[in-house]
Amino acid sequence: MYNYTIYRVALFNTAKEEQVLSRFNGENDFLKICNQYYNSLQKKKVDYFDNKGQKRVFSITSNIEFKESHRSVISYLDSAYTGENVEIRSKLNRLNYIVSKEELQSRKVFSCIQIPEGLKFGYIVFESKANHGVKQIFERQLQKFLNESGYQDFRVQLTPGLNFNYLSNMIDKGKLKKVRLINYGLLQDVQLNLFDNLYLYSGDQDVRELKFKTKTENNIIKCELGRLFFSKLNKKEKISFFNQYLVDEIAFEICHNGSSKTLYVKDKFKMRSNIDVSKRLQFEGGLPTHLSMKKVAFNLIYEMLDYYSQGLSEAA
Structure with a gap:
């Protein structure tokens, strides 16, 4: 089963006023900030420890697709953790390699950011993978990046993005x-x-x-x-x-x-904002294609924006 988790992203100033993301602070485009944030993760990994005391690493080693005309940033986040011994075996169940608990076990997590023009919110879609939740570290590091970039007076907030359709x-x-x-x-x-x-x-x-x-x-x-x-x-x-x-x-x-x-x-x-997208994706070699992952993410976002435009949900 393949699941996406969707978050609504917003930005607040010190007066707790929600900002128009495409021109927050009167002139800055949050989409470009997100692209710069992704590039920073590509240049330098983030080391941290989770609440179980396991070392984790957060980074990007994949290409970053930044399309200003489409108001989107897409890439695969690298999520890795230590703390477990894992055996890598062949199809014949022969032992190929033992991953020690000191070594990083890494997974690529699909992500898609869309920041519509003129709205006070955008959406972030993450692929859901067991033991590789990225919401908290993503939000924390994005806030840190904002602070280091001179936007200390703004606070980023990710809340469940509910697809009411x-x-x-x-x-x-x-x-x-x-x-x-x-x-x-x-x-x-x-x-x-x-x-x-x-x-x-x-x-x-x-x-x-x-x-x-x-x-x-x-x-x-x-x-x-x-x-x-x-x-x-x-x-x-x-x-x-x-x-x-x-x-x-x-x-x-x-x-x-x-x-x-x-x-x-x-x-x-x-509510949890996860959606089973298994039947929407296209597969090759048992894995979803990158094109279908992007298409499904955008379709879900468009459905949510359509509900918003009709005034059907204050939470969308």
């Missing part, structure tokens, strides 16, 4: 597996009389998990959750669930085509 299709065609009704704080017990439910309590949250007796009941609940998910809700107000009682938040899990995702009705920034 993909999520709408998942809700419409997927199967609802789980629903949790959440109230924050130590609240009085509230009895649900709509459905049988399982009471859960965790920390400062009062959580109730719904169970479904029939397919019809499942579909009714899924339809209501879809309506709420795409509604513009006041984050300071309670969510009315089936007009019978109020909750602070609703989380629900949808499964479709072998993928599952937990969605939040109100706080959508809690």
